[in-house]
Amino acid sequence: MADRLVRATAADGGIRVVGAITTRLTEEARRRHKLSYVATAALGRTMAGGLLLASSMKRPESRVNIQIKGNGPLGGIVVDAGLDGTVRGYLGNPAIELPPNSRGKLDVGGAVGRDGYLYVVRDVGYGYPYSSTVELVSGEIGDDLTHYLVTSEQTPSALVLGVFVDKQGVQAAGGLLLQVLPKAATDETLVELLESRLSSLSGFTPLLRESRTLPNIFDRLLGDLGLNILPETQLLQFDCGCSFDRVLGALKMFGQAELQDMIEQDGGAEAKCEFCGQMYHANPDHLHGLIRDLQDNRGQLSQKAGKIYRN
Template sequence: MKGACGSEQWQNPKAISESLPPSPPDYLIRGTAAEDNIRVVSVVSTQAVQEARERHQLSYVATVALGRAMSAALLLAADLKEPQARIGLQIRGNGPLGGIHVDAGVDGTVRGYVSNPAIELPLTPEGKLDVGQAVGRYGYLHVVRDLGYGQPYTSTVELVSGEVGDDVSYYLTSSEQIPSAVLLGVSLDSQRVRAAGGVLVQLLPGAPANLISEIESRLSQVEEFTPQLARGKALQELLEIWLGDLDLKLAPEVLPVRFHCPCSSERVKGALRMLERDELLEMIQTDGGAEVVCQFCNKVYRLSEDELRSIVAEMSASQ
């Protein structure tokens, strides 16, 4: 099955964000359809993507690319079982955006960054943000599954288009052997992310083959996903419109979603302990301390000379 990415990403910069209602909290829902032959997961990630945009000072096209990847990772993580299980997405294309790195958990937390957050490209002839060109048409999607026990394992597929939705759908169909359709969208203007989210539909074992083309056809006709979210439509309403006649059953549980990075001063100190003693001494002599920036959340940690000397002393005592 094919993936899809919303065509509604860009709004005229003259649009007035304040005229829109405040973004409701992000959330994720699950369900089944077609007599339990289809698994459905859908997410609203508007606030999480807006926070990523602000933290990393993302350009328009970088916001859409990272936002799609964040929604995709949340959709994939929803299938994990252990409370601490996580999904990592790494998209490495040959475009000017560089790599996209996202980490999401079954607990609804997500974080991410791109290598070149300020990159901007001309709009396509249709007036859309050219995510595929920014990411690159050639490259690889790496999916890292940390099940919460044992060693994480990585699956890799070639990029199909760089549009993210197509690439994640291809990964699920080819690597996981699960016929899947993925719809991802990010709608923004000059002020803020108006709406972001995604839908994942998968055929379960034994599902009739004709459901594949049916779901593809339905999702391909969805042109107003994130604009409807921005206007206050709930995921439950939208899924009912698209899949209600297929015996849609939504679970009553709603999972809160948020941008969250577990970095901390103690973790930074732990990372510095992995360096050689001479490297730490050079930091003390040259810089009088250390400055460490978390790539995922862009938070800056500054360690004083005394703190570095304390780490060096610990290392010396343990030898």
């Protein structure tokens, strides 16, 4: 089944629910970054969370950037997700592995760390991005993003995230975001009902492994509350905008002397994109071309400066 995102409403528009299946893109990230089991779960949960947060934005170019910095051995997590359904991400120590936690689950909280901060930046496509910082509450990602939504956006929310990975790779991944909008937030009975139903779920990935579809999961939670599943289904994918041209542009910033040293000492240059793990190699001819560009640009600037001085 292709990775996808589905939206729905209930209670006459008072409840918003979004579900995402991210199995394939999480497997893509696992393969690209050579992730351990617990690292796969941590990055996979954060990528699904990023896509769910971005789903409420308006402009097509809108994006959400999530950074998690805990005191655990996993190191920081960085995820970039867009309203267009693309996501990418990486973490500090992809090979770290920990024993299962007391419930026999992957110890994501222990790997991330319970002490630290969650940073969320929303780029709405114009003006200055909106940023917010909250303390971690568990390191389990879902709890921390829920805390962010309630604290920073002041919206009663529940976020369920999951990744199931075994020796064959990622078998199920995704998440569910449920929000009580202002028109229904004062209905304490409704809020308590939703909390009870979410707590009764055994998890998100077990439902996917039972071949439950997103509409089926929505119906189980909200079928008696006027559920309205929106017709549009959005495809999701792991996607990175890096390119060789961008790498060359970054190398040019080192200047002529550094580029010449790369040619003489290393026979070229090598760069790695942190988000997707792609390696790029620039040979001496590429670097000589950058040096010529810098020399040409410097000559053009000198000519312009001379004209200004004479005038």
